[in-house]
Each structure stands twice: as C-alpha cells, then as structure tokens.
Amino acid sequence: MKTLLTGFEEDKNFHVVLNSVIAGRYHVTEYLGSAAFSKAIQAHDLHTGVDVCIKIIKNNKDFFDQSLDEIKLLKYVNKHDPGDKYHILRLYDYFYYREHLLIVCELLKANLYEFHKFNRESGGEVYFTMPRLQSITIQCLEALQYLHGLGLIHCDLKPENILVKSYSRCEVKVIDLGSSCFETDHLCSYVQSRSYRAPEVILGLSYDKKIDIWSLGCILAELCTGN
Structure with a gap:
C-alpha cells in the first residue's frame, strides 16, 4: 500500500521510502x-x-x-x-x-565519469570510440555555445556533470548550473573542480567563458586516454 506523505511531518530529515x-x-x-x-x-x-x-x-x-x-x-x-x-x-x-x-x-542515465569507469572495468567493448567522442564533443560545444550566448559561464564542467541521455544514439546533456554565473557578475575566484580548472583560475587572474572550453578539453583527454 502506498504511503501518502502530507508535507507537514516534524522530522527534518527526508527519508526516501520506495513506493511512497x-x-x-x-x-x-x-x-x-x-x-x-x-x-x-x-x-x-x-x-x-x-x-x-x-x-x-x-x-x-x-x-x-x-x-x-x-x-x-x-x-x-x-x-x-x-x-x-x-x-x-x-x-x-x-x-x-x-x-x-x-x-x-x-530523468537521464549515468554520468560520463561513472559510465567510463564501468566501461573500462567491465572489460567489454570500448564505448568511447573516436566517432562517439566526436559526437559528445559537438553536443557539449553546442551546449556551451548556447550558454555563452546567454552570457553565462558554466564554471563546473566535469564528467560528473555530463549525463548520458541515450547510449545507443550517444546523446548527452549538461547538468548542474549551481556554480554558473553571468559574465557581468562579480566573478568568484574559487570555481571549477580541481582537475578541470583553467590556468587563469589557478593563478587567480580574471577569467571568462573560455574556462569552460578548457574544462571540456580536459574531459575529452580523460575519456580518450583513460587518465
């Protein structure tokens, strides 16, 4: 029997109950x-x-x-x-x-980090072939071009923030705009995950939308080499 929750429970912790x-x-x-x-x-x-x-x-x-x-x-x-x-x-x-x-x-599927790790460790057919990497690159560049056209910088592009929409069609989507900002905002000096951080951010210099392109390059190198 499904449990209907009212929204007025006193417990401050949200307990996930399957079939509720x-x-x-x-x-x-x-x-x-x-x-x-x-x-x-x-x-x-x-x-x-x-x-x-x-x-x-x-x-x-x-x-x-x-x-x-x-x-x-x-x-x-x-x-x-x-x-x-x-x-x-x-x-x-x-x-x-x-x-x-x-x-x-x-609802999307696994992120690129999880899927790449699973694909390598399972010993099956390599998923991230050059044609698929090219397709992922094009989709991510289109997403970034769109965001940048709106004046936004993603600021945290990494494999965990690119999710698979379709394995068979090699379709992906960019998620997590929680760290994103407009180029006209007062830019925070601490952005991007360490492994995908652009040099200008590391050096504490001014930055712009190009830091997202650096992150994408790091992601593609990781998917291509496995390192």
Missing part, C-alpha cells in the same frame, strides 16, 4: 544516490505518466539558496530553448516539501 507518493503526485520507484548537498530519486509522475528525477536538497540555508539560484538559471536557460536543442537539462517542477526543496527534472 510525494505530494500526491510522484510515486518513488528508485533511490539514485546522494551528493554533498542533495540526494536523488527516480519517480513516476502520476499526472503526466513520465518517469522523472527528483533532487532533494538537504535542509540547510546555504544549500537552499544555491539551489534557488540554480532553479532560476535552469528556468532562464530552458525558456530560451523551447525545442530542447542545446543539450541542457530540462527542469519540470520544483516545490518545498517536508522542510526540503525538491527539484524535478528529466
């Missing part, structure tokens, strides 16, 4: 994993019949504020790409529930 229904709409089907400030679940939208990913933000003001910024950017980016042409994660819904902010997005 969130907000009378999202039937929880799978726990996907956790990150530093969130956990992710797969759910079936009872209103639309579509499987979705729900990101549950930890009950912390800093995490909450950063996630609100990401929601604003996703809404802005999605609004200017109604045809979903530019390989950016689609935002479906967001709401406050049981003392947590929940963000509902399209």
Whole structure:
C-alpha cells in the first residue's frame, strides 16, 4: 500500500521510502544516490505518466539558496530553448516539501565519469570510440555555445556533470548550473573542480567563458586516454 506523505511531518530529515507518493503526485520507484548537498530519486509522475528525477536538497540555508539560484538559471536557460536543442537539462517542477526543496527534472542515465569507469572495468567493448567522442564533443560545444550566448559561464564542467541521455544514439546533456554565473557578475575566484580548472583560475587572474572550453578539453583527454 502506498504511503501518502502530507508535507507537514516534524522530522527534518527526508527519508526516501520506495513506493511512497510525494505530494500526491510522484510515486518513488528508485533511490539514485546522494551528493554533498542533495540526494536523488527516480519517480513516476502520476499526472503526466513520465518517469522523472527528483533532487532533494538537504535542509540547510546555504544549500537552499544555491539551489534557488540554480532553479532560476535552469528556468532562464530552458525558456530560451523551447525545442530542447542545446543539450541542457530540462527542469519540470520544483516545490518545498517536508522542510526540503525538491527539484524535478528529466530523468537521464549515468554520468560520463561513472559510465567510463564501468566501461573500462567491465572489460567489454570500448564505448568511447573516436566517432562517439566526436559526437559528445559537438553536443557539449553546442551546449556551451548556447550558454555563452546567454552570457553565462558554466564554471563546473566535469564528467560528473555530463549525463548520458541515450547510449545507443550517444546523446548527452549538461547538468548542474549551481556554480554558473553571468559574465557581468562579480566573478568568484574559487570555481571549477580541481582537475578541470583553467590556468587563469589557478593563478587567480580574471577569467571568462573560455574556462569552460578548457574544462571540456580536459574531459575529452580523460575519456580518450583513460587518465
């Protein structure tokens, strides 16, 4: 029997319960994993019949504020790409529930880091062939060109933030705009994950959208060489 949660429970920790229904709409089907400030679940939208990913933000003001910024950017980016042409994660819904902010997005598959590691360790057929790497490169460049055209810098491009949409068609999407900023903003000096950080950021110099291109180059070198 499905457990209907009201949204007014006293417990501040969000306990994921399989087969429960969130907000009378999202039937929880799978726990996907956790990150530093969130956990992710797969759910079936009872209103639309579509499987979705729900990101549950930890009950912390800093995490909450950063996630609100990401929601604003996703809404802005999605609004200017109604045809979903530019390989950016689609935002479906967001709401406050049981003392947590929940963000509902399209359901994608493994990120490039996890999939590349699995592919290498499984000993099966190599997935990241040159034609597929070229396809991934084109899609990521189109995503970055689109973001940069809106005046945005992603600021945290890495394999974990590129997810597979289709294995057979080699389709990917760029996610996580939580660290993104407009070029006209007061730019933070501490951006990008260490292994994908551009030289100008390391040296504490001024930077612009080109730092995303550096990160993409690092990602492709990693996928190509395995190092």
